[in-house]
Amino acid sequence: MKKTTNLILIPAFSNNKNISQHNLRLVNNNPLLYYVLRTCIDAKCADVFVVTDSEAIQEVSLQYTPNVIFLKDTNLSNSEKIIKNALDAFKESNFNYKKCLVIFSDLPLIEKNTIRKFFPKISKNHTVTGYVENSDTFTKSSLKHNLSKLSVQENIVSSRTIFGFDIQYFLKNKKFNPSYVGIKLSPTEGFIAKNYHDLEQIEKILNRRKILVCVNGSNKIGLGHVYNMITILNYLRNNEILIVMEKSKNLGHQKLRKQLYKVKFYSNNKEFNGILQNFKPDLIFNDILYTTTSYMKKLRKSNSFIVNFEDLGPGSDLADLVFNPIYVTNKTKPRKFFGSNYACVRDEFRILHSKPIRKKVKNILLTFGGTDPQNLTLPVLELLSKNNFKQKIVVILGMGNAHKNKIKKLVFQMNQNSQNVRIIEQSDIMAKYIRESDFVITANGRTVFEIASLKVPMITVSVHEREELHKFSRISGGAIHLGSINNLTMKSFQNAIIKMMDYDFRLELRKNLEKHDLLNGVHEIIRIINTKFDDQKI
Structure with a gap:
């Protein structure tokens, strides 16, 4: 007695008008046929048989399953004849199948869950077919349910590629039920190779990895983590990416969505665990500042490859890779990479190049990040106002700055006093x-x-204790670092600005900055991630 009454037939024939020997063409070192066959077997909802007219395809199929039906002189253009001949091959066995799903090997990207959806829908009253929505010919109103009445149109219905039917109805009437209902396939699942270039496209899709990105942004921690992830993800194009943010720390999610990334929010561990379990990532990126051991142990259960950024927390020891470009250490730590060689500079800084240094200072730029939580912009502007600086002063205010009204009021007064101050809000081209x-x-x-990266000298202030651990501004030789905000005096600020007015001093800082290559960090990070991830798979 068979364990299932469900049957899957995979017709795999030698002739194809577009690609010769397409079933045996290697895609990622496996024959094209392998992908449909493997997915059907893994779905575990039916007995799976390959139907072929080719000795070569038969031999290859037997490597993966003993269930192969060999047919001679089969007319590929006649699906009903193919299925009739295949079912006839079972006559001498204890045939107990009631429902049959036919999936041609042309659909290597079909998913297990989609295959499972077909059998509950199969009935004597209709044939079930897979379709890919075509917005030109298919209205939204007709897609209210997953099971939708279909008019059989060549450009909508994959009737020759995947369909399910009631076996008793078919054997009695010697044809499929002409009434069709449809199950929607994703555009990826419905992709069929029509030429050799399409095989390359299938290979790229099969190589996609699912990356879950955990990133936070807030007035307290700023937007640096968000910008860092945007920069890195721009170099991981052939992947499925989902970004998750704590609901209370979702500042910057608009910027992520503007980059067309999918973003989800969670409010508690239960919601986060649900996202993690449903998405089933191959890789997890953490750019959340500080990870705990308990958090990382939870992620480790997913069997994902985990990469952390700017993480000095105890959880970092459980990551597969950690990149800490803004921290410096003399100790070599396995799987952990420190220093400016791993800095991720946004693409705009690769596109725009530095300009020659001027002898006289004309432009001064103030920027304290997307949030400026310590409101440093205001006292610095007050100092420049008090000393009646006539140089052009540009102030960049981020989207999270809570002191805009006071700053704008002061800037108005400065401009009334013949100073030249301009405010830029949320610039898309900071470079x-x-x-x-x-x-x-x-x-x-x-x-x-x-x-x-643009070789511009700077005056830096650490706005919290953690930033005092950032060593680059001190060791680069290209900045005057004024220490922590807690020890900052306006006198030290004033002295630093006076120093910057000196051309020879600024020239020295620039020459020091020219010694640092800050444009290859993101490429090095991507190289290491790809190498270590592939090594782990092996």
Whole structure:
């Protein structure tokens, strides 16, 4: 007695009008036929048989399953004849099948869950077919349910590629039920190779990895983590990416969505665990500042490859890779990479190049990140106002700055007093304003790498204790670092600005910055991730 009454037939024939021997063409070192066959077997919802007219395909199929039906002189254009001959091959066995799903090997990207959806829908009253939505010929109203009445149109219905039917109805009437219902396939699942270039496209899709990106942004921690992830993800194009953010720390999610990334929010561990279990990532990126051991142990259960960024927490020891570009250590730590060689500079800083240094200072730039939680912009502007600086002053205010009204009021007063101050809110091309500047006054975060990449001298302030651990501005030789905000005096700020007015001093800082290559960090990170991930798979 058979364990299942469900049957899957995979017709795999030698002739194909577009690609010769297409079933045996290697895609990622496996024959094309392998992918449909493997997925059907893994779905575990039916007995699976390959139907072929080719001795070569038969031999290859037997490597994966003993269930092969060999047919001679089969007319590939007649699906009903193919299925009739295949079912006839069972006559001498204890045939107990009631429902049959036919999947041609042309659908190597079909998913297990989609295959499982067919059998509950199969009935004597209709044939079930897979379809890919065509917006030109298919209206939204007709797709209210997963099971939709279909008019059989060549450009909508994959009737020759995947369909399910009631076996008793078929044997009695010697044809499929002409009434069709449909199960929607994703565009990827419905992709069929029509030429040799399409095989390459299938190979790329099969190589896709699922990456879960855990990133936070808030007024307290800023937007550096968000920008860092955007930069890295831009170099991981052939992947399925899902970004998750704590609901209370979702500042910057608009920027992620503007990049067309899918973003989900969670409020508690239960919601996060649900996202993790449903997505089933191959890789997990953490750019959340500080990971705990308990958090990382939870992620380890997913069997994902885990990469952490800017993480000095105890959980970092459980990551497969850790990149800490803004921290420096003299100790070599396995799987952990420190220093500016791993800085991720945004693409705009690769596109725009540095300008020659000017002898006289004309432009000063103020930027304290997307949030400026310590409101440093205001006292620095007050100092420049008090000393009646006549140089052009550009102030970049991020989307999370909570002090905009006070800053705008002061800027208005400065301009009334014949000073030249301009406010830029949420610029999409920050590199433009940095390279136009003679020096930049900034926080001691990740922005220092981008300023340094354009060889612009800077004055830096650590806006919290963690930033005091960021060593680059001190060791680069390209900045005046004023230490922590807790020890900052306006006198030290004033002295630093006076120093920056000296051409020879700024020239020395620039020459020091020219010694640092900050444009290859993201490429090195991607190289290491890909290499280590592939090594782990082996």
